[in-house]
Amino acid sequence: MNDLLTVEDLRVSFPGRGRRAPRTDVLKGVSLRIRPGETLGLVGGSGSGKTTIGRAILGLVPVRSGAITFMGERIEGASARRRRELSRDLQVIFQDPYTSLNPSLTIGDTLSEPLLAQGIGRAEARRRVGGLLDRVRLPADAADRLPREFSGGQRQRVAIARALAVGPKLIVCDEPVSALDLTTRQTVLDLLLEIQRQTGVSYLFVSHDLAVVRVMSHRVSVIHRGEIVETGEASTVTTRPEHDYTRRLVLAAPVADVARQRARREAFERASAQPSGANTSTDR
Numbered sequence: 001m002n003d004l005l006t007v008e009d010l011r012v013s014f015p016g017r018g019r020r021a022p023r024t025d026v027l028k029g030v031s032l033r034i035r036p037g038e039t040l041g042l043v044g045g046s047g048s049g050k051t052t053i054g055r056a057i058l059g060l061v062p063v064r065s066g067a068i069t070f071m072g073e074r075i076e077g078a079s080a081r082r083r084r085e086l087s088r089d090l091q092v093i094f095q096d097p098y099t100s101l102n103p104s105l106t107i108g109d110t111l112s113e114p115l116l117a118q119g120i121g122r123a124e125a126r127r128r129v130g131g132l133l134d135r136v137r138l139p140a141d142a143a144d145r146l147p148r149e150f151s152g153g154q155r156q157r158v159a160i161a162r163a164l165a166v167g168p169k170l171i172v173c174d175e176p177v178s179a180l181d182l183t184t185r186q187t188v189l190d191l192l193l194e195i196q197r198q199t200g201v202s203y204l205f206v207s208h209d210l211a212v213v214r215v216m217s218h219r220v221s222v223i224h225r226g227e228i229v230e231t232g233e234a235s236t237v238t239t240r241p242e243h244d245y246t247r248r249l250v251l252a253a254p255v256a257d258v259a260r261q262r263a264r265r266e267a268f269e270r271a272s273a274q275p276s277g278a279n280t281s282t283d284r
């Protein structure tokens, strides 16, 4: 199967603090690939460069060298105009649902915005907003309300709906549940899994949490100090790691969390195999 996204030998560096300070190499030749319908988990410690990879794919940081190919097209140097067109297929969910939504726009307007930008008429956009709210298990009257009326988990559902609005092929999920409490986390993760099963969307799932990455991902890449040190099947990397750094990550992850997430993934796969498999609970 052709890759949806490939990143080859990607290098990103940022200017140093002072005028004479040397540039900091944040990504030192990163390569990865994502197939259609697949989730690639990207796990690593704080400051390892996870977010920078996502931002480089989205065109939010300048790329020093390397290639990013999305749906057969080189995009690392895409113009702002081309980026806007690409946003139909390439979307993002950020970590913090409290800052990622415009506080003065109703949820309906937030979800209509990307649709109108793609040239869809107002009446059709309104109809689609209803479908999106339903898909992320929010009530239809949410459309008329402001973000402040919703909990963190509900806001993250709005952010997911906004990302889904234009039917993307790939969503960069940058720590999408880190800002949520434990119970809410599970329902948002379940929702992302269910959406993938229904739509075939691919995810680049960025997280520092190995247990969460394990349950969400088909394959996992481990990043350490700007370099990918290991890539493999999620179950293999998280149980039989090869690289020393991955071993340390596995040892540092609470055993109970990893075991619980593994059990959840297996339960989800069993439920998905049945025709009436949809089984996503709602949160507060």
Ligand SMILES: Nc1ncnc2c1ncn2[C@@H]1O[C@H](COP(=O)(O)OP(=O)(O)OP(=O)(O)O)[C@@H](O)[C@H]1O
Residues within 6 Å of the ligand: 014, 015, 026, 044, 045, 046, 047, 048, 049, 050, 051, 052, 053, 208
């Ligand atoms: N715009 C920027 N200018 C300067 N340095 C930056 C910039 N963005 C990121 N960095 C630096 O690059 C390094 C990697 O940052 P990045 O946010 O990608 O790490 P991360 O793995 O996502 O970490 P965390 O899990 O803590 O968010 C850090 O040292 C960070 O300070």
